[in-house]
Amino acid sequence: MAASSPSLSASLRTLPTRVPSPRRLPPYIPLTSQSVLPNPLVCSCRPKRASVIGVNSKKFDFKATSSMAETATEKGKGKSQVFDSEEDLAVSLAKYTADLSDKFAKERGAFTVVLSGGSLIKSLRKLVEPPYIDSVDWSKWHVFWVDERVVPKDHPDSNYLLAYDGLLSKLPILPGNVYPINDALSAEGAADDYETCVKHLVKNGVIDFSETSGFPKFDLMLLGMGPDGHVASLFPGHPLLQEKKQWVAFIKDSPKPPPERITFTFPVINSSAHIALVVAGAGKAHPVQVTLGNGQNSEMLPVQMVSPEGELTWFLDKEAASKL
Numbered sequence: 001m002a003a004s005s006p007s008l009s010a011s012l013r014t015l016p017t018r019v020p021s022p023r024r025l026p027p028y029i030p031l032t033s034q035s036v037l038p039n040p041l042v043c044s045c046r047p048k049r050a051s052v053i054g055v056n057s058k059k060f061d062f063k064a065t066s067s068m069a070e071t072a073t074e075k076g077k078g079k080s081q082v083f084d085s086e087e088d089l090a091v092s093l094a095k096y097t098a099d100l101s102d103k104f105a106k107e108r109g110a111f112t113v114v115l116s117g118g119s120l121i122k123s124l125r126k127l128v129e130p131p132y133i134d135s136v137d138w139s140k141w142h143v144f145w146v147d148e149r150v151v152p153k154d155h156p157d158s159n160y161l162l163a164y165d166g167l168l169s170k171l172p173i174l175p176g177n178v179y180p181i182n183d184a185l186s187a188e189g190a191a192d193d194y195e196t197c198v199k200h201l202v203k204n205g206v207i208d209f210s211e212t213s214g215f216p217k218f219d220l221m222l223l224g225m226g227p228d229g230h231v232a233s234l235f236p237g238h239p240l241l242q243e244k245k246q247w248v249a250f251i252k253d254s255p256k257p258p259p260e261r262i263t264f265t266f267p268v269i270n271s272s273a274h275i276a277l278v279v280a281g282a283g284k285a286h287p288v289q290v291t292l293g294n295g296q297n298s299e300m301l302p303v304q305m306v307s308p309e310g311e312l313t314w315f316l317d318k319e320a321a322s323k324l
């Protein structure tokens with residue numbers, strides 16, 4: 001991956017408001033045999049931190065009560081849906097995502113979507129099929145990652161590669177509207193770089209901004225959850241759970257390999273307009289029970305800290321909801 005050219009860096013530093021998003025075209029990187037890498041924007045601006053004014057600290061307060069095949073229980077801003085199968089979950093998740101895409105494309109002229117890695121990508125598979133492949137205005141999509149492993153984009157651990165192979169390569173999203181991390185940088189550098197990139201996109205209006213929290217407000221954040229209750233690369237007991245200022249942080253001691261990652265912090269996650277927490281499988285029933293039911297855990301799980309300014313919707317299959 002090439003470093004920023006001096007002229008580009010200079011132009012990014014003086015970016016006026018409401019201009020097209022900064023574009024950098026990295027050299028072609030050979031990928032796996034199934035992959036053809038488009039020329040995504042690589043966030044590579046000059047590192048700098050912005051001041052912040054606070055963090056939304058609303059309490060998460062809802063309880064899932066249903067064991068029916070597909071039901072919803074709503075209290076406050078939280079909503080849980082339990083599906084008979086992961087297939088049913090995927091069907092509903094595609095409709096939910098497409099409906100939000102329509103809403104934000106009409107309202108804002110852009111739809112900012114933040115992806116996780118892991119099993120989430122498979123759960124989004126219905127988006128590449130009719131009717132969505134034809135009906136969604138993909139040109140409005142801007143795609144980000146809530147966390148990324150600090151590995152090359154053609155590495156099997158790359159969340160970008162997973163999303164590209166499973167989703168993005170099958171959708172007509174503009175390559176310049178896809179924002180992977182700069183994989184030529186260190187973990188510290190990549191986190192700084194991604195944060196700076198997000199700040200430019202807030203400044204030019206592509207990403208919304210929360211006046212309440214002082215953090216970027218993504219239209220939709222699609223979160224997976226690990227069996228240990230981690231979300232993004234925010235792991236149980238890790239000091240990063242308490243990060244209150246940075247938008248993007250790096251981690252070099254991830255308990256789940258690979259150890260080096262970057263991640264959006266909770267203030268950014270919780271400033272989102274919509275969060276979908278997508279959880280399938282019996283192996284995740286315990287953290288679901290701790291968060292939504294009467295389960296106990298010795299320490300607060302990261303997933304319990306998900307409390308968006310906007311709407312939170314859980315997409316659970318019946319195995320994940322089996323302890324509720």
Ligand SMILES: O=C1O[C@H](COP(=O)(O)O)[C@@H](O)[C@H](O)[C@H]1O
Pocket residue numbers: 115116117118119120147148149159223224225226227230231232233256
């Ligand atoms: O390491 C990660 O794990 C979580 C959960 O993955 P899953 O395969 O159990 O769904 C994922 O959301 C995150 O983006 C990823 O980096």
